[in-house]
Amino acid sequence: MSKLKPQTRDKLKTVSTATICTALYKRGLRNQMIQDVVPLDAKKPTMVGEAFTLRYIPAREDLNPITVFNDRGHPQRKGIEDCPPGAVFVIDSRRDPRAASAGNILVTRLQVRGVAGIVTDGGFRDAAEIARLDMPSFHVRPSAPTNLTRHQAIDVNVPIGCGDAPVFPGDVIVGDSDGVVVIPAHLADEIADEAVEMTTFEDFVAEKVFEGRSILGLYPPTDENYRTDFALWRKAKGR
């Protein structure tokens, strides 16, 4: 059962991973960015959803013939079918993109099932086709070899590392063109609220900077006038 409130999801869709990182930083959380991953299509809308995880370990040759997928209980296949709609499927590939974490067919299945997105700290095969799906996806780089070459799926929905960030099932995952950030579940609502506020102010600042104002006194608004200006601007913009 999802614990992510629809309003929180909606708010997070309107803010950037950069803003969220700053809000987390203020709370002492410095390692929540999944390092080194990029969107397959940087033009997709922001991805938001609760983490559903898959853990890979290095593949042992005798345990990974191509026939393992005949087993309907294989953790990779099972994970794909069990991931809840609205969740983000997050794969711990030990930062190893030398073999694929998944390919087009599995990612398409996730999309059809209503999953909100997919992230791996490895790589996807059929990357061009995955990029053309509606569902957002993030990886390190394309990687054609079958996952069995390097990765053995071992666990579903346990705490994992992904791109040197900790990911617990249920954490709220947000991804945009800068990459993917992990919000601890219990902070999602307050981070969403704060990030929306910060975004409003940053939009005001960006407008002033484009108008030619110095950042000194404005960003952050140590100059009292800017606080007044901002209050008026909010009113005018209805934000």
Add this chain to the structure above:
Amino acid sequence: MSKLKPQTRDKLKTVSTATICTALYKRGLRNQMIQDVVPLDAKKPTMVGEAFTLRYIPAREDLNPITVFNDRGHPQRKGIEDCPPGAVFVIDSRRDPRAASAGNILVTRLQVRGVAGIVTDGGFRDAAEIARLDMPSFHVRPSAPTNLTRHQAIDVNVPIGCGDAPVFPGDVIVGDSDGVVVIPAHLADEIADEAVEMTTFEDFVAEKVFEGRSILGLYPPTDENYRTDFALWRKAKGR
């Protein structure tokens, strides 16, 4: 003399490096993907051709003044002029993109000579211009410094390593948006046949998945019904 049958070349143009990797994996070949290389233009058609190789070693300063290219027998220049039409020019740059493996003029010459493509596990200079050529090209990242800065061309058409994969002259090289794979020469025909078959099945599966079917029982087709469906689908599609 090319040993690559025209039909095999044509078949390989219709399949993906991902599918080829799986076919190689079934034969115990796990390291045939050239790691870390990407197409300069991901929209080009699939590259297919037999490997013609160039081997670089680290450059020694006294042996690599800019005047070395006055020698018509310089291995890099000679390699460019000797690479057969229809082949793929594969460069062992020791995975070092700190200096260029080649630039626009040499790559253009290869295209004019009818070469099928070029791959380096280093980088190209003039990368934007090379990307605009018709001939497909693959590298790690752009790199402006002249190759003499780091690389000394030493051998033409010997076995090499490229992106941690073994490449023997005459191996069949296939490149698409996921990267570049090396098919041992003696396996090219059977891999091409098998990959075409696999692609047909994967197209069927993708269609079913888009229609909302679970992957369980379908991919792989452990459910007997799917085998019947697939037989009918092939008939209907004439594949």
Add this chain to the structure above:
Amino acid sequence: MSKLKPQTRDKLKTVSTATICTALYKRGLRNQMIQDVVPLDAKKPTMVGEAFTLRYIPAREDLNPITVFNDRGHPQRKGIEDCPPGAVFVIDSRRDPRAASAGNILVTRLQVRGVAGIVTDGGFRDAAEIARLDMPSFHVRPSAPTNLTRHQAIDVNVPIGCGDAPVFPGDVIVGDSDGVVVIPAHLADEIADEAVEMTTFEDFVAEKVFEGRSILGLYPPTDENYRTDFALWRKAKGR
């Protein structure tokens, strides 16, 4: 006060970083390319300007609360406001893109102030928005975490390393789709002149290669006929 002559700036806008690297190589300078950085938007015109630098060291947690930016004298903020119009802002991020070197608002401020471009050997946050600005920008990869997470701004306009290249304030920085090169200040005029000459010749060569000529004897022009042809071609083209 800028020492970069307007004509030199104009010439450098018409040549490539690859050509400049070769001209530097002829003078024994092999490490002037800033390694691993790419343009955020590869379609921007060539960036040219004198280096104005910012040096980061690793962040110490107690010195980097979010409130440090309340200080108008903070080196990062000060650097942004002090960088001269026409200069290129170059950041030494110790090749660490795990946190941002800067974000959209600061980069926009540089653009509004007439700065010619920005380079970091780390990463920018809000990378998609920075890419859409008119001012060219170069980094390793996007990075959402606030710079305080990893980087503490410590010095403005001192000699730095950037992407394993030495950068002295006032060096002439040129960036295009292949990346960014550093021309020592005292060589800017002669490199610009030589690079323009080399570009003219390379354009001639490219034309000949497209017409089907071998590179042997042509590139470099050891065949006397080509020198004559080139002289005629220049005349015809008025170059």
Add this chain to the structure above:
Amino acid sequence: MSKLKPQTRDKLKTVSTATICTALYKRGLRNQMIQDVVPLDAKKPTMVGEAFTLRYIPAREDLNPITVFNDRGHPQRKGIEDCPPGAVFVIDSRRDPRAASAGNILVTRLQVRGVAGIVTDGGFRDAAEIARLDMPSFHVRPSAPTNLTRHQAIDVNVPIGCGDAPVFPGDVIVGDSDGVVVIPAHLADEIADEAVEMTTFEDFVAEKVFEGRSILGLYPPTDENYRTDFALWRKAKGR
């Protein structure tokens, strides 16, 4: 309950990880060496025991105050107390030695409890003291920061990756001055037998090579005479 036969343990104590790797290679197992780890004291006897594992994920700051160890059920502490005598404690530190995997007190506790050894693909703190214990230990390099800085213990005795090798609980771990190898549990007996045989032959070969014989025909013994010589040598040596 240990499934490792005492005779198998004894045999494995007399052979090298190099010989074991070759025996595994003959069975198609190429990735059983834990990469990059070294013994803290290269003079210790060979370590042999069944794997008991600990899994770390990246630490989240709010979950890892120094007070977590007040919890007697903390997985790291619990793992140390639960690891069976005769086993090898294997830690998945995600190849990250920037913070310690464990320190002197915990490793001493393992020794006192009769554990056969400890391996991490990270680093130990108090490395000099750990090296002086009787129990063999293996890591990447010393690392003083407390494990909480980077690592959160999350699971005990699950399958893990360690140094890019798969490790299942109960696999037989062997460590010597070359490093640490993982023998799948079901192969331990046959690998032990084969490795003892190989070692006998290699000792014979080494003796012949020191006497001045060429390796051709001897290693491997394609020369029939050497097979006879070896049979006589075994008889004489009683091996």
Add this chain to the structure above:
Amino acid sequence: MSKLKPQTRDKLKTVSTATICTALYKRGLRNQMIQDVVPLDAKKPTMVGEAFTLRYIPAREDLNPITVFNDRGHPQRKGIEDCPPGAVFVIDSRRDPRAASAGNILVTRLQVRGVAGIVTDGGFRDAAEIARLDMPSFHVRPSAPTNLTRHQAIDVNVPIGCGDAPVFPGDVIVGDSDGVVVIPAHLADEIADEAVEMTTFEDFVAEKVFEGRSILGLYPPTDENYRTDFALWRKAKGR
């Protein structure tokens, strides 16, 4: 003028970098360990002293002929002569050990001048001779090429990064067989006091563990009895 109290220096000589890291961790400082450096001689006593720094940038060939050392004001030479007795000479080599940071003669000069030790996040040449000096030294690995090959000394006694840790002039540097840690100057006294206390307790714990006690309840001492035992033990030992 040194601000490091003699008693603080003496206390720090009796504690480990591991213990200091834990004390820093309790204060929210997680990145004070200089990563990847090892002692040239692991048997030396603990190094303690205030940081005196040297900053290198990448070498530019035309600025670094062998004759630069004819200049008595060259920052590397000057730094060696200016470093105060009792200080630790810390070099920012940008984590690049491909050329030496210094060699035997300069390090000997530091020893003769009464300097307390030397650290680089690069490498030393003449490493075996430096290891035999009395003064402790720390680096990544030996490196024979002259520093001019890669490094240009540019600044003396400015804040630097070393092994991904921030180092400010005057910070207190402590090095032992686990490596080197940086204590912010203002914390030196309290960290020294706390580390001495922690060491006393850890010695007690180690003794108990060798006697066969479980770590549960003992480390940390959540079992009240252990606190009593420890009080008695301290009394008995006079610590």
Add this chain to the structure above:
Amino acid sequence: MSKLKPQTRDKLKTVSTATICTALYKRGLRNQMIQDVVPLDAKKPTMVGEAFTLRYIPAREDLNPITVFNDRGHPQRKGIEDCPPGAVFVIDSRRDPRAASAGNILVTRLQVRGVAGIVTDGGFRDAAEIARLDMPSFHVRPSAPTNLTRHQAIDVNVPIGCGDAPVFPGDVIVGDSDGVVVIPAHLADEIADEAVEMTTFEDFVAEKVFEGRSILGLYPPTDENYRTDFALWRKAKGR
């Protein structure tokens, strides 16, 4: 036939790789150090000999069953038997120590045959035994897996890269506790002479520094008095 004069060999045995690197640097050669390799036994005398090379490429599984060594013409085995006495056996392992470059039996055979030493930019198996041989050996780190796991021997005595340095057959290889340097064959005599001279001066300087002299004016000897002192010192020492 060796072209290395006995006197040159003898001189090189008395100087350090650090001194040789400086002599090469003066001639514009900056990349002759084999990066990242260490002696297996740092106490061995200096290794000197002409390079005899072996080139590995990445192993292809079907070409590397354990039975390949039944072929007496296998390049690795042949290289071992063909390497001339007095030469240094240098292996291009593509800087990959994940599998062994060679093991104890082959290295012993080289020693028995009178070879002067062995270097790989990968790793050796049976490293402890190899360290105990009389012949010096250098590698990156121990590595137990058979070379067939990753490396296929493909060529003997061709130009190679080793540790990012160019190595041509016949180049003079010198190794000591700092690592291994490559002297181009045609420079061996003059480098040997110059290095002996430099060593004499450095010994003088070291003595003066131990006596308490500043390095300013002494190293280099810009102070005229030191030149006189040195002349007297040489006379007194008979050097």
